[in-house]
Amino acid sequence: MxxxxxxxxxxxxxxxxxxxxxxxxxxxxxxxxxxxxxxxxxxxxxxxxxxxxxxxxxxxxxxxxxxxxxxxxxxxxxxxxxxxxxxxxxxxxxxxxxxxxxxxxxxxxxxxxxxxxxxxxxxxxxxxxxxxxxxxxxxxxxxxxxAVMARLSRRLHEHVAEIDRLTLHNATFRVIAYLLDQIPEDQGGPDTEIRLDIPKHVIAARVSITPETLSRTFSRLQKQGWLSVQDNLIVVHDVDRLRQYIREGA
CATH class of the missing domain: 2.60.120.10 (Jelly Rolls)
Structure with missing residues (x-):
């Protein structure tokens, strides 16, 4: 070997x-x-x-x-x-x-x-x-x-949407959008669990905020009753509410 x-x-x-x-x-x-x-x-x-x-x-x-x-x-x-x-x-x-x-x-x-x-x-x-x-x-x-060109075209559209997300929206929008990306469209009942399999500082870098801003955003969303955070486990109490937030802010 x-x-x-x-x-x-x-x-x-x-x-x-x-x-x-x-x-x-x-x-x-x-x-x-x-x-x-x-x-x-x-x-x-x-x-x-x-x-x-x-x-x-x-x-x-x-x-x-x-x-x-x-x-x-x-x-x-x-x-x-x-x-x-x-x-x-x-x-x-x-x-x-x-x-x-x-x-x-x-x-x-x-x-x-x-x-x-x-x-x-x-x-x-x-x-x-x-x-x-x-x-x-x-x-x-x-x-x-x-097939390759279709794949690259989809990725281009994803990157354009990502640029819009990072330049036109605040930290709360970006964090919620990231969390929703982890939930399949056909799922999302009460108390949906998301287990983060990557470090939080990497997630922060992915959505172009500091780790401190990510922590403050999670704390604010917890106080609002939208989700709970326990280490790397996120429990979204109402997925539809988060999706509505994204639709209204898009």
Whole structure:
């Protein structure tokens, strides 16, 4: 087995897909829109050039401006995508959830380097898919190419909505919107529980507020009776009330 790489004081190991991991990856890839349009032969070519990365919490998968060699699919854990400003401040661009791909924008942008840093927030398993292999398959498959473009289009719309949220609304709106993003649209009865699986200071950075402002916002919402906070467990007492707040403020 390859020796672990040390990244930021934490370890990361990349290994080829063995039989059990390959079968697991095959199922996971088939459920993802970037790979569901591939035929069996194309998918096997992708898997041939895919490695499995295991990351410790806080280990970096890649750094901003590092040469791009792979695109990624997160199997488990959470990944933070961030950029460092010229002033040295970290801006959290996106928090990747399991089952989602990231870094695929390098396929079409012409960028030879990653525009962000990818850091594990907890123990992660990530599929590292060879960039050139997948790009070659896209040239063969119109369906696969359109699937990637649809994915990037959705992400663009999400980023535009995020810019509106961060520039046009106050801290309370941003925090409530973040919490609602953690609740599926078809769920949300009385006392809905949200268990935060990432540190609160990362959530604060994601919604562009300070950790102190996040704490004050949680305290204010608790006093209003909208939710309760116990460590990393948030209990939303009335999801419809929060959704109404967002609709009225949008």
């Amino acid at each position: 390859p020796a672990p790489q040390r990244t930021g004081g934490r370890s990361m190991t990349r290994i080829p897909l063995h039989a059990e991991d390959r079968e697991r990856a095959r199922v996971t890839f088939r459920e993802n829109p970037l790979f569901s349009a591939l035929d069996d032969e194309q998918l096997e070519r992708v898997l041939d050039r895919t490695r499995l990365a295991r990351l410790d919490p806080e280990a970096q998968l890649f750094e901003q401006d590092q040469p791009a060699t792979d695109i990624y699919l997160l199997e488990s854990g959470r990944i933070k995508l961030s950029r460092i400003s010229p002033e040295g401040q970290e801006k959290v661009i996106h928090l990747v959830a399991p089952g989602n791909t990231f870094a695929e924008a390098v396929l079409f942008s012409g960028m030879a380097r990653y525009p962000v840093t990818a850091t594990a927030l907890n123990a992660c398993r990530v599929y590292c898919i060879d960039l050139q292999t997948y790009a070659g398959i896209l040239r063969e498959s119109i369906d696969a190419c359109f």
